[in-house]
Amino acid sequence: MAFPKHSILQALSVLLLAWVLVHCQAPLEAEEEKKEKPLKETDTAPEVTKSEPIDCPPDCSCTAEGTVDCAGVNLIEFPAGLSDKTRQLSLQSNKLEKIPAGAFNNLPNLRELYLQNNLLSNEGMDNGTFSQLTRLECLDLSNNNLSVVPKGLPRNLVLLHLEKNSIRLIPGDALTPVRNLEYLLLHNNKLRSRSIHPNAFQGLKKLHTLHMYNNLLERVPRSLPRRAKTLMLLHNHISEIGRNDLSILYSLTELNLSYNKLTSSKLHREAFRKLRFLETLELSGNSLHSMPLGLPRSLQVLEIKNNKLNSIPDGVLMGMEKLRKLILSNNQLKLNSVYQGAWMELTALTTLDLSGNQLSHIPSDLPESLEYLYLQHNRISSVPSSAFEGTPKIKGIYLRPDTLQVCGNLVCGSLHNFPFHAN
Known part of the structure; x- marks a missing residue:
């Protein structure tokens, strides 16, 4: 049976799109609002009433539920006059090069922010750009001109899109404050293993899905999040997996190492010994000449096509x-x-x-x-x-x-x- 080389990436894109449509794109329903955590005493953010109209910037469309859609209207500057009732802000597919200081200071209710497909760079944002967005859960910065994972990210983020940039560096303190992060998408960048700080993922106890495919990784990055369940490392330059490279990832259920540069002699026979919950392992498109030893007995799907x-x-x-x-x-x-x-x-x-x-x-x-x-x-x-x-x-x-x-x-x-x- 023939399998297209990029079928894996297409399947991932479909699954991710489905997740975003369910969890990020859809406005919160009344029942969901009832389950929201109560505001802290120090949080004075006004409650959003769906029946109240909100102010709308020129060239944008807005709803009473707090959705502001400014996508694809050729914006070159950040829109002014955004309502403090805004819950979802779509600024994707414009020509934004920078976000001015204080742009989000009046958006305490913002939950979803879409900035993908712009011209944003690290120089166009400072460390405090997103600091006031205490309720933000979904941030999409994909397909911009970022070279470093930005600092000052909102602490309550659940989903962070950073794919399709030119990211070469993950500092030690950029992601660690984002303790609620569950999905981190870093694929299609220029990351090398040595450019990822050893503490880059420290403290991310809720992070369960990490996509780092289509980068320049030479080895499995050190100190990956311990509770990760899905790890996508396909289409990198990984040529060796040592005995302990995967040992802390005891919660993994899905691991994809396809289309790297692995050989049987450089894949340690005990590399998978700690992965007792692993259900899916993909090693296609490498240069393995022998079936790997020490495969987890928990496996349900094993793919080693297009090898030797x-x-x-x-x-x-x-x-x-x-x-x-x-x-x-x-x-x-x-x-x-x-x-x-x-x-x-x-x-x-x-x-x-x-x-x-x-x-x-x-x-x-x-x-x-x-x-x-x-x-x-x-x-x-x-x-x-x-x-x-x-x-x-x-x-x-x-x-x-x-x-x-x-x-x-x-x-x-x-x-x-x-x-x-x-x-």
Whole structure:
């Protein structure tokens, strides 16, 4: 089965867009407002009444609920006259180069701020630019001209977009005050491992999703947030993973290291030993020649396509009773590359992709749980009638019929419907 190289990034973009639409874009409903935390005694921010009209800057559109939309109106200066009842401010897709001091001083109720697709630089903002936005939860600064993660970020941020800039540096004190941060998106920048301060993520106990793909990282950054659940490091220059590089990430459920420069000799056999909750591991697009040792037994999805795999060592799949999906397409596997009984050990496996390898026959030790088997672009020239007797749940078998010379009664009649299906 062919997988587009950028399908992973597209899927991530769709998931992230869905999250933003639900959590950032939609105005708060009355029931949600009831659940908001009460104001502190020192917080004198006025309550927002939805029925009251708000002042609206020229060229913008506004609603009584506190939404101000100034997106794509060719602004070159920050708009004046914003109402203190503003809850959502959209300034994306303009030509803003700077944010003047005090621009947000009169916006105590602002929850969402969209500044993506402008010309903002670090020089165009000072450390106090966002300091007055004590209620801000969503800040989007993506696709600007930032070179450093800005300081003085709002302390109550939950979602921070910094992707698609030219960020080269994360100082030690830029993110640490943002204790409520849950989503941090730093992909498509120019970050190197040595330019990330060792304390950059210290204290971010709520941060569970970190995207750092499409950067220039040579190694897994040190001192990553301990409670991170999703870590995206694909499309970097990572060439080595040491024994302890991932050891503090004991809460990880999803790790993507695809399309780096990893080799089997530089991937420590105990690198994954602490990842006891890991469910999805992606190592595609590297230069691995052997299935990694010490894989977490908690894995449900394992993808190692587009490598140089020619060996699955004895016992490497033993105990992986939760694995449902195994993608090993476009490697160099032969029948004798895999130890006898390897597939049979995967008692929960439903999808096995061995397409684009060098198999000469259909494996004889397929698990009973298997539903989908991908074998196209191998060297298989015959299919015995007994090939799938041990897989009663099989729903889809994918082969290239034009390469088959001999087949049993089970599949011959269906080969004209490519890809054929056997039940």
